[in-house]
Amino acid sequence: MASKLPVSPLAPASFPRLPEIGGVEFSAIAAGVRYQGRTDVMLVRLAPGTSVAGVFTRSATRAAPVLDCEAKLALAATPGAGAAILVNSGNANAFTGANGASAVAEICAAVASAVDVPESRVYTASTGVIGERLPVDRITAAIGALAATLSPTGIEQAALAIMTTDTFAKGSQVQVDLPGGPVRIAGIAKGSGMIAPDMATMLVYIFTDADIAQPCLQQMLSQLTETTFNAITVDGDTSTSDSLILAATGAAGVPQIHDAASAEGKAFQAGLEQVMTDLAQQVVRDGEGATKFVEIAVTGAQSAADAKAVAMSVANSPLVKTAFAGEDPNWGRIVAAVGKSGAVADRDRLSIRFGDILVAEKGWVSPDYVEDDAAAYMKGQDLRVGIDLGLGEGAFTAWTCDLTAQYIAINADYRS
């Protein structure tokens, strides 16, 4: 299925050149989990001493690999030990009963043995169809070859191996100049549908050669997730498997960051936010059937929570999203989505902009509004809707895409 879809018109021109991150090696293989003729399992080995943090879907029906990762990250990490990440595409190992957990245990044991790390430091994820037994044997049979081919340059191959209905591989990087010297951050992601907040959205793996104490790393990751991966939506649906893991190897030899609020901590977070925002936006740009990337910027809400409620209500509204698909500046549907959000709103203080075009203010269409201008604006590929509630200081920005007939075609046929 994946390979049959045309590349999203919103895709970046190419996969970015990602730096090697000291202490991180990658490999990928075609294990035949479900797809034929493509890679579908990736392995990452992390050097001894690496700090690992994670955020995961909040679904009440979380998949077995997610439950396993959460349990392992809640334990104190084994100091000094190495770690590993193994991910397969094609099968989510979700809602597979007791079999799901035993599959995870088998894979973790095999990985631990092959790359010489404790089982408690092996993190897995599975993405694809729910409710079918994971073909564990095909994965464990591939682990020897994966371990033998680990390479610091394999990150793009890893990004390709974790794709499902993705039409392009997603990567991002930044260099941060800390007082003690430069550190690098490089990340990959997969995800194209079933993307909504209230979760750690999709599969995302980010690596850095900075040295960061684990509690500080976890704090930074959790906080930045709210305004990056939890600010995107494709269809409002939530997967049972979404995982984001951030690993800091310390290989750059720069002094350790212990405190997120320190100057170094803030500098690192700014870089991390850039990578997380970029990857999150790439996921939206690969939204199933998407032809428009849309930023929904809400200001003037009574609270940040209200701003987020409005932004996500608009970003998830099927009527708003189909209007984008039709290149229709249908601001009435935005008013309706603001109204249903549950946030405090006053129709007569509300203003709406498409890009720089003031569409509506004070409860009605702006006297200067020319619909032809807005219609021309809507023909663009990257759109921005500004919504000011006129009530306070609360602000939130969400990213979404349009809802097209192609979304239906992809999802009505996905298992076929």
Add this chain to the structure above:
Amino acid sequence: MASKLPVSPLAPASFPRLPEIGGVEFSAIAAGVRYQGRTDVMLVRLAPGTSVAGVFTRSATRAAPVLDCEAKLALAATPGAGAAILVNSGNANAFTGANGASAVAEICAAVASAVDVPESRVYTASTGVIGERLPVDRITAAIGALAATLSPTGIEQAALAIMTTDTFAKGSQVQVDLPGGPVRIAGIAKGSGMIAPDMATMLVYIFTDADIAQPCLQQMLSQLTETTFNAITVDGDTSTSDSLILAATGAAGVPQIHDAASAEGKAFQAGLEQVMTDLAQQVVRDGEGATKFVEIAVTGAQSAADAKAVAMSVANSPLVKTAFAGEDPNWGRIVAAVGKSGAVADRDRLSIRFGDILVAEKGWVSPDYVEDDAAAYMKGQDLRVGIDLGLGEGAFTAWTCDLTAQYIAINADYRS
């Protein structure tokens, strides 16, 4: 637009034969509000002494007619006076600033004068495009002709006049045999998209010749709305204009009902529930682009609120709804929708049925499950998904439809 759409494949064979309700007269006219060549304004006159109750959208950006109806119903009704309802299609008179309220006032004054009722007992609604000025003059110019053609037999014409993208007129009726004699209930509705709970969903007008004290009538209406119009969803979106008005004329000459918990009160409510459920389901059957009608029956939740959260999460999931469109028994997506609902759920107690087919139980696919059977079941037009959470006694049933490419086509083009 409306007339160009093919009739929903889920439509009833014909508009039902609705009884005359003593004290209620209808008329309809082509006033040219927006559409050409079809009726677009309806008028209802209610005899003196009629009790009127209403429920309305909870949107924070409610349209002017909704605000006006709410204010009037919050007042003590003028005892003994008649009442009137005027509804136009084509223009929602929503987000039209101060102009919206003055348009409502003009129309109410004209109706009050034409049919000799107090302005405080004239209820209006407008449905259609948001944010455009209502052409009040065309409506007020038609009121004389509407008043002159009122007839007890005009209910089907009224149902036709309030349609927008509806593909069939919606009506329902029942006779209730109270101890004091028979009473009749007849109702009409419009609605096909933008239908979600948290509101009084769409435009619905229900009439009875029972005699019911107003507070009791309101109590019955509010309570039954929760399990009827607030249990349906087409696209999870919420309109700024949705209104449900229930009028009891007392013309049957049967003793007044004061107490919803009395035997007569319960008997009447059972009949009212039947009409409200039927109309609500007809709205789903006219869901934009719908080809499947789907009942989502949740049982075994820890609470009724949890059951409703699960039912609506499944009923609103684009991934579940596209799977129905594809006739794919993709129960994994149902598991995911249960998980994201926010309700307490235990994967290993969850069971899922398609019709009578047990699909999944105890956290995995049932050993007796044969996917070909489920695939054959999904080819039906009326489907039922049973979800038992295995945790308690909470239950809720929701109704939804599939999500098809036709939904996108209708909504991407609606204003064009």
